Amino acid sequence: MKKIPPLLLISALMLSGCGRKTESTSGAPARPVVALVVKTLNHPFFIDMQRGAEEAAKAAGVDLVVQAAEREIDVERQMQIIENLIQRKVNVLVVAPSGSREIVPVVVKANRAGIPVIVVDTRVNAPALKAAGGHTATFIGSDNYEGGKLAGEFMVQKMGGKARIAVLEGIPGHETGDARLNGFRDALKSAPGMVIVASQPANWERDQGYNVFQNIMQAHPDVNAMFAASDLMALGAIEAIAAGGKAGKITVVGFDALDEARAAVQQGTMAGTVAQDPAQMGRVGVEWAARILKGETAPADIAVPIQFVK
Amino acid sequence: MKPHPMIARNARQFGTFAVFVVLCVVITILTPHFFTVSNLLNVAQQTVINAIIAVGLTFVIISGGIDLSVGSILAFSGVVMAHTLRLDWPLPMAMLAGISVGAGCGLVNGLLISYGRLPPFIATLGMMSVARGGALLATDGRPVSGFAESFRWFATGQVAGIPVPVVVMILVYVAAHFVLKKTKFGRYTYAIGGNEEASLLSGVPVRLYKIGIYAVGGGLAALSSVLLTARLNSAQPIAGLSYELDAIAATVIGGTSLMGGQGSVIGTLIGALIMGVLRNGLNLLGVSSFIQQVVIGVVIIAAVLLDTFFKQSKR
Numbered sequence: 001m002k003k004i005p006p007l008l009l010i011s012a013l014m015l016s017g018c019g020r021k022t023e024s025t026s027g028a029p030a031r032p033v034v035a036l037v038v039k040t041l042n043h044p045f046f047i048d049m050q051r052g053a054e055e056a057a058k059a060a061g062v063d064l065v066v067q068a069a070e071r072e073i074d075v076e077r078q079m080q081i082i083e084n085l086i087q088r089k090v091n092v093l094v095v096a097p098s099g100s101r102e103i104v105p106v107v108v109k110a111n112r113a114g115i116p117v118i119v120v121d122t123r124v125n126a127p128a129l130k131a132a133g134g135h136t137a138t139f140i141g142s143d144n145y146e147g148g149k150l151a152g153e154f155m156v157q158k159m160g161g162k163a164r165i166a167v168l169e170g171i172p173g174h175e176t177g178d179a180r181l182n183g184f185r186d187a188l189k190s191a192p193g194m195v196i197v198a199s200q201p202a203n204w205e206r207d208q209g210y211n212v213f214q215n216i217m218q219a220h221p222d223v224n225a226m227f228a229a230s231d232l233m234a235l236g237a238i239e240a241i242a243a244g245g246k247a248g249k250i251t252v253v254g255f256d257a258l259d260e261a262r263a264a265v266q267q268g269t270m271a272g273t274v275a276q277d278p279a280q281m282g283r284v285g286v287e288w289a290a291r292i293l294k295g296e297t298a299p300a301d302i303a304v305p306i307q308f309v310k
Numbered sequence: 311m312k313p314h315p316m317i318a319r320n321a322r323q324f325g326t327f328a329v330f331v332v333l334c335v336v337i338t339i340l341t342p343h344f345f346t347v348s349n350l351l352n353v354a355q356q357t358v359i360n361a362i363i364a365v366g367l368t369f370v371i372i373s374g375g376i377d378l379s380v381g382s383i384l385a386f387s388g389v390v391m392a393h394t395l396r397l398d399w400p401l402p403m404a405m406l407a408g409i410s411v412g413a414g415c416g417l418v419n420g421l422l423i424s425y426g427r428l429p430p431f432i433a434t435l436g437m438m439s440v441a442r443g444g445a446l447l448a449t450d451g452r453p454v455s456g457f458a459e460s461f462r463w464f465a466t467g468q469v470a471g472i473p474v475p476v477v478v479m480i481l482v483y484v485a486a487h488f489v490l491k492k493t494k495f496g497r498y499t500y501a502i503g504g505n506e507e508a509s510l511l512s513g514v515p516v517r518l519y520k521i522g523i524y525a526v527g528g529g530l531a532a533l534s535s536v537l538l539t540a541r542l543n544s545a546q547p548i549a550g551l552s553y554e555l556d557a558i559a560a561t562v563i564g565g566t567s568l569m570g571g572q573g574s575v576i577g578t579l580i581g582a583l584i585m586g587v588l589r590n591g592l593n594l595l596g597v598s599s600f601i602q603q604v605v606i607g608v609v610i611i612a613a614v615l616l617d618t619f620f621k622q623s624k625r
Contacts, residue, residue: 041599065596070603073548076538080356084593087349088341101455102542105465128455128543171548172451201451 032091034289035065036282037081039098039122040072043232044258045278046096049120052282053094060290065090072204073171075099082106086113092137092289094282096121100175101128108134116292120285121278122176138298140284144179147274147306151180151227151253152187154272154308155194158251159225162193166216168209168228168237169201177204180229180255197223202233209236217244225251231261231273238269257309265309272310280304325616326565326580333584337591344594351473357586358475359541361579362534363553364560365486366416366527368578371561372490373523374503374570375430379419379437380531380557381550385445387412387528388535392454392545401461409532415441416528420521434524438554445547455544464540475537482530486575499523503570559606560585563613584609 057064069077170177228234234254257275391408490496564581566573
């Protein structure tokens with residue numbers, strides 16, 4: 001028994017260390033707290049979103065809490081985080097759902113607690129939400145379908161209407177990835193010479209993008225164009241292309257316009273990428289959170305513009 | 311002063327429990343949102359999935375083994391149940407199908423370990439991949455959703471004011487405690503973990519019991535998938551990634567020795583609660599998720615250090 005106190009001490013110290021941070025902010029008269037819950041904080045897209053949200057929070061005079069699960073796909077963990085924030089009685093929740101349907105039960109919980117929910121980046125599945133009797137304040141995001149279409153149209157033009165295309169998909173069943181692919185495929189319909197010879201998921205990850213594309217090149221050596229539903233996968237594939245000695249022979253189009261992808265476009269290893277503006281999503285999300293607290297009503301849909309970087 | 315014999319015998323558990331209490335007290339002092347009925351029920355519900363998987367792990371680890379496949383088994387059995395539900399099977403049949411798949415995977419683990427003589431690490435590492443692949447194959451990688459509203463009772467229902475998942479957890483723990491302490495199955499689990507050779511020589515059907523232990527592990531992972539699927543209103547083929555590590559952590563924090571032969575489900579419950587309370591408290595305090603991971607890691611290490619120190623001081 002006598003060895004227990006050190007552990008108690010450690011946990012007490014750790015927690016008091018954690019608590020000090022909140023104490024200093026709660027010393028001032030209570031400011032409204034806006035919570036931004038993203039999918040993960042180890043992806044540049046969501047780090048940009050966090051940055052935009054922080055800027056807006058400073059300007060609007062609200063406190064911002066940013067939380068995320070360790071992994072993008074961990075819907076249960078994201079749900080737990082939101083439940084805990086509801087317990088903490090934050091004033092507004094701004095959420096980028098890890099799962100379009102899986103988020104529904106916790107949106108309903110927030111509704112019951114009277115906390116407005118602003119959805120960013122990925123839509124909540126509307127029929128599922130309606131069936132559960134839940135509602136959200138607004139959706140702020142880009143039209144991923146339009147983005148995919150932009151990418152497809154660019155590729156048709158770039159390849160002169162004739163290409164053998166490989167596609168790297170995100171995690172199957174993700175609304176975001178599905179919308180991008182549908183947009184891309186629809187853009188190709190006008191050009192019968194554009195043939196998709198392989199389409200495989202690489203789960204949004206860079207290393208999987210590398211491996212999956214390497215395998216695709218083995219199976220289809222004639223591939224001369226590639227669309228990846230995210231830049232991370234595209235960047236992985238570009239490494240595989242270089243390693244396979246095919247640099248310059250395969251036209252790569254990505255999605256997200258990460259800094260690294262923009263650099264790749266400059267260098268010519270990537271033909272183009274679709275630019276969303278995650279910082280703007282974060283910014284607008286928090287701005288609307290502040291406005292909702294003042295009693296304003298947000299429109300159901302707030303579009304964040306998309307552009308093509310080439 | 312000599313401690314009361316009961317305290318002396320269960321000192322390790324009291325130690326873990328004391329950590330748990332101090333943790334709760336500290337969080338209560340730091341935030342007014344922690345010690346409320348609704349938040350405590352919230353924490354309990356968040357702990358259920360890990361706590362139930364960890365019961366299976368406790369049996370496995372006491373027997374001197376390890377099971378890395380429970381997270382994948384959870385996903386596989388979850389999607390099987392979800393599919394059968396969508397085919398309009400009655401709920402008990404669908405649950406039975408899911409749990410059979412889970413226990414079946416565990417059974418295969420047990421066979422590979424006892425008759426194939428594979429180290430548990432390798433056998434369950436393989437099963438981790440096979441069951442995950444099975445879940446992805448069965449669903450084409452997509453989540454399965456759209457169940458009858460009645461199924462959600464497993465997430466939102468209450469029995470005497472206590473949420474159904476928490477009731478299920480309590481029942482599992484009572485049953486597991488009884489099995490471990492009062493039955494032959496429990497005694498043999500300890501014996502195999504304590505000294506497999508000696509157990510074999512004294513006539514314990516080691517192979518048979520090992521198969522049973524891993525089947526229990528798989529079955530409990532499947533049971534937790536019923537609750538997880540109801541909670542998310544969706545069965546995901548990628549559900550439960552790395553849940554095995556959370557469950558191992560809860561078991562170890564609870565004082566079960568990775569060397570085998572020692573441990574208890576009560577300790578595991580406290581271990582799972584410590585993890586749940588810690589995550590909840592850090593969320594309530596608005597601590598960054600990166601720091602949260604560090605803190606949880608430190609607690610796991612501290613708990614095992616405590617265990618080691620305690621054993622040394624007893625010597």
